[in-house]
Amino acid sequence: MSAQETDHIAACASIVHKGDPARFRAAMAAPLGLREKLLVLYAFNVEVARAPWVTAEAMIAEMRLQWWHDA
Numbered sequence: 001m002s003a004q005e006t007d008h009i010a011a012c013a014s015i016v017h018k019g020d021p022a023r024f025r026a027a028m029a030a031p032l033g034l035r036e037k038l039l040v041l042y043a044f045n046v047e048v049a050r051a052p053w054v055t056a057e058a059m060i061a062e063m064r065l066q067w068w069h070d071a
Helices: 003-019 021-029 032-054 058-070
Strands: none
Touching: 003 021, 003 032, 021 032, 032 058
16 A cells, blocks of 8 residues: 555544544454545545535535545
8 A cells, every 4th residue: 555545544533533432443443454445435424424514515516526526
């Protein structure tokens, strides 16, 4: 795994840790091979769930979701 991929996984872990501590603990208890995939999926879930409340501007919320789509 490249350093950039490791940075992305760490960013996802941070999002999950702050936004959904129970799922973060569940991901950390998962086998190592699944942990990275779970963290990305759970981070996506946190971001999608909070998108309507991050901003009152619909375009900005759409941009945030588009970033996840592209990533």
